[in-house]
Amino acid sequence: MIVLGVIILVIGLIVGIPVLTTIGAVLAVAGVVLAILGGTGRKVGGRAHWF
Numbered sequence: 001m002i003v004l005g006v007i008i009l010v011i012g013l014i015v016g017i018p019v020l021t022t023i024g025a026v027l028a029v030a031g032v033v034l035a036i037l038g039g040t041g042r043k044v045g046g047r048a049h050w051f
Helices: 002-015 018-039
Strands: none
Touching: 002 018
C-alpha cells in the first residue's frame, strides 16, 4: 500500500492532477500506519497478519 501510494503521489505531482496527489498521500499514510501497527504486534481489523 505504501508503494502504491508513493507511485500515485509521484504521478499526480508530475501530471499535475491534485486528486491523484491527495489519493496517493492518503494511501501512503494509511500504509505507514498499518505497517507500524503490524510491526508492534497489534491485531489490525481482527487479524494478526496481513498477507
